[in-house]
Amino acid sequence: MVFLEILDKMIAEGQTLSHKSRAGNYAPKLILQRSSRQGYRFSDFEKAMQALLETGQIRIKPYGKPSDNFEKIIHVADPKVPF
Numbered sequence: 001m002v003f004l005e006i007l008d009k010m011i012a013e014g015q016t017l018s019h020k021s022r023a024g025n026y027a028p029k030l031i032l033q034r035s036s037r038q039g040y041r042f043s044d045f046e047k048a049m050q051a052l053l054e055t056g057q058i059r060i061k062p063y064g065k066p067s068d069n070f071e072k073i074i075h076v077a078d079p080k081v082p083f
Contacts, residue, residue, distance in 0.1 A: 001048065001052075002036070002037065002038050002040060002048075003031065003045055003048040003049060003052065004052065004057065004058075004075060005036070006031045006034050006036055006037065007027065007031070007058070007073065007075055008075055009034075009036075010030065010031070010034075011074070011075065015030070016063070016072045017030060017031075017072060017073045018071065018072060018073065019049065019053070019060050019071070019073055020071070027045070027049055027073055028042055028045035028046045028048075028049055029042070031045050032045060049073075056076060057075065057076055058073050058074065058075055058076060059073070059074055059076050060072070060073060060074075061073075061074045
C-alpha cells in the first residue's frame with residue numbers, strides 16, 4: 001500500500017506524522033507532497049489512514065513529555081501485538 005510505503009520512508013527519515021487534521025505534520029498532507037504518491041489524491045490518503053487505523057496496521061502513539069500531549073502515527077508490523 002502506497003500510504004504505508006511512504007509512511008515508513010518518512011519515519012526512517014526522522015519525520016513525525018500526525019493523525020490530527022489541523023497539525024502542520026498531518027500525515028495525508030505531507031504524504032501528498034511526495035513524488036512517490038503515484039497520483040493519489042488528498043482524500044485517498046485520508047481514507048487510507050482511517051482504514052489502516054481501523055485495522056490496527058497503524059496506531060497513534062504518545063511521545064515526548066506527558067504534559068505536551070504529542071502523538072504520532074506508527075506502523076505496526078503485527079496489529080495483534082500491543083505497543
